[in-house]
Amino acid sequence: MDIRLNGKNHALPKQVQTVGELLETLNVQAQLVMVEKNGTVLQREEHAHTLLTEGDQLEVVQFVGGG
Amino acid sequence: MLNIGPYRFQSRLLLGTGKYPSLDIQSRAVQESGTEVLTFALQRLDLDQPTEESFLNRLDLKRYRLLPNTAGARSADEAVRLARLARASGLCDMVKVEVIGDEKRLLPDPIATLEATRRLVEEEFIVLPYTGDDPVLAQRLQEVGAHAIMPGASPIGSGQGIINSLYLSFIIQDASVPVIVDAGIGAPSDAALAMELGADGVLLNSAVAHAGDPVAMARGMRLAVEAGRLAHLAGRIAKKETAMASSPTEGFVNQ
Numbered sequence: 001m002d003i004r005l006n007g008k009n010h011a012l013p014k015q016v017q018t019v020g021e022l023l024e025t026l027n028v029q030a031q032l033v034m035v036e037k038n039g040t041v042l043q044r045e046e047h048a049h050t051l052l053t054e055g056d057q058l059e060v061v062q063f064v065g066g067g
Numbered sequence: 068m069l070n071i072g073p074y075r076f077q078s079r080l081l082l083g084t085g086k087y088p089s090l091d092i093q094s095r096a097v098q099e100s101g102t103e104v105l106t107f108a109l110q111r112l113d114l115d116q117p118t119e120e121s122f123l124n125r126l127d128l129k130r131y132r133l134l135p136n137t138a139g140a141r142s143a144d145e146a147v148r149l150a151r152l153a154r155a156s157g158l159c160d161m162v163k164v165e166v167i168g169d170e171k172r173l174l175p176d177p178i179a180t181l182e183a184t185r186r187l188v189e190e191e192f193i194v195l196p197y198t199g200d201d202p203v204l205a206q207r208l209q210e211v212g213a214h215a216i217m218p219g220a221s222p223i224g225s226g227q228g229i230i231n232s233l234y235l236s237f238i239i240q241d242a243s244v245p246v247i248v249d250a251g252i253g254a255p256s257d258a259a260l261a262m263e264l265g266a267d268g269v270l271l272n273s274a275v276a277h278a279g280d281p282v283a284m285a286r287g288m289r290l291a292v293e294a295g296r297l298a299h300l301a302g303r304i305a306k307k308e309t310a311m312a313s314s315p316t317e318g319f320v321n322q
Contacts, residue, residue, distance in 0.1 A: 006111045026114065032123060033112060034152045041151040059111065061152055063123050065093075066108025066138050067083030067223070067250075067272030 003056045012052065019058070020048035026060070033062050069268050071161070071245055072193035072214040074132060076103045079262070080292045081134065081247060083272025084122050087281060094125055096275055096285035105131050106163055106270065108138045109149050128158065134195065136163040137183070141176075146183035150192055162187060163217065163249075163270075164196040173223040177204050181211065188212035197249050202237040209244055216242055217249035217270060220261065224273045226253030229260055239265040255284075255291030262295025263303065 001012045005022075016022050019035055019042060035042045036059040042050055052058075069076040082102040087093035097105065105126070112118065123133075135153035140146035143166065150162040164183045168176025175197055181204070184196045188211060195215045196208050205216045218238055221227035228251060229235060239246050245267035252258050252271040261269050269292055278284035 006114060008114070010114075026112070028112065028118070031118060031121065032156055032158070034109070034155045036148070036152060041148075041155045043155055044157055059152075061109045062112050062118070063107040063121060063133075063135065063153075063156070064110040065083070065085035065087070065122060066136055067085050067106055067270075 001052065001054050003052060003054070003058055005058050006060060010058075017051055018048060019046075019050040019052065022052060022058070023047060023060070028060070028062075031062060033060050035060050069245060071195065074161070074193070076132075076268075077101075078103045078289075078292075079268040079296060080258075080289055081106065081249075081268055081270035082275065082285075083270070085272055086276040088276075090120060090122055090125060092281050093122055093276075096281040097131075098285075099282050099289065100275065100285035101289045103131060104134050104161075104270075106134045106136050106272070107153075108136055109152055110139075132161065133159040134161045134163050135159060136165045136197075138165050138167075140166045140183070141168075141179075142166065143179045143182035143186065146179070147186050147190075150183075150187050151190075154192065160191070161193040161195065161214075164194060175199055175219070177201065180204075181207055184208055184213050185211035188214075195247065200231045200234040200238065202234055202241060205238040205246075206241060209242065213244060215245040215247050215267070217247045219250035220248050220257060221251030223250045225251050226274060227251050228253050228257035229264075232260070232264060235261070235266070236264050252288075255287045258288050259291040259295035259298070262292055263298045265299050268292075 078101045080102050081104040083106045137146040137149040166176045166179040187194045193214045197217045200218045220229040247268040248261040248266045249270040252274045258269045275284045
């Protein structure tokens with residue numbers, strides 16, 4: 001299954017079915033990340049059960065230094 | 068006490084978290100500043116680069132309240148989207164609305180700022196819009212429910228200090244919510260002047276982060292904000308054109 005992740009095409013391994021599983025493959029468990037799926041912001045507790053489907057547009061963002 | 072929406076702060080200095088030489092220096096500067104509010108920006112996770120340690124990981128979040136900004140937004144829609152993403156962290160419901168309308172000078176877009184503020188207030192954010200020094204716009208922002216007004220002293224990162232103290236005074240006089248002077252502060256004298264004019268707080272980043280010694284400058288800014296606040300409460304003397312002796316003018320030994 002292919003999705004768009006942060007503006008780029010991203011091929012998902014077969015076993016990855018949810019946003020939470022996707023984040024695990026990205027090795028960002030230790031970090032605080034926020035996710036938007038197809039224009040809708042997900043609450044963090046929704047990551048684990050939000051299913052991914054072909055062509056989904058995902059944005060994964062983090063806090064960085066800023067003024 | 069500085070009251071913003073439901074929150075109470077002892078410190079009137081709000082600090083940005085960008086552009087420090089190192090996380091260690093940043094940690095010490097934050098400590099010395101006495102701040103209780105730290106701004107952050109949002110950025111796409113770069114999937115091709117290993118991510119650097121985040122300053123957030125070093126913070127005791129019981130001591131600091133996060134103020135994410137909407138930097139990068141060029142429209143009200145984008146600002147609302149960034150604010151929602153920030154709140155989805157579960158760590159904050161305050162947001163600094165920052166919608167740039169002039170790329171060269173990084174000046175805020177007044178129309179989009181007003182629209183984003185109105186929508187985010189409706190979505191129950193605690194909204195602190197970064198705005199220009201226009202007193203009428205400041206009133207409009209309050210009418211749509213802004214919890215504080217954050218007029219720029221001068222362009223972001225310019226270090227030019229307060230370039231329109233008259234309009235800033237108008238904003239402060241008419242405001243029924245806190246006025247926090249944001250952007251353009253270069254030196255402690257600028258921060259003190261903002262507070263002497265009656266501002267409720269100061270938000271700065273580059274003036275500390277880019278200083279020769281950010282830790283010492285953070286302390287300087289803390290003292291300046293406190294000094295300016297005390298001066299405002301105390302009431303400064305009026306400026307006169309002529310001298311007025313502080314010492315006795317009679318009874319000198321040579322008379």
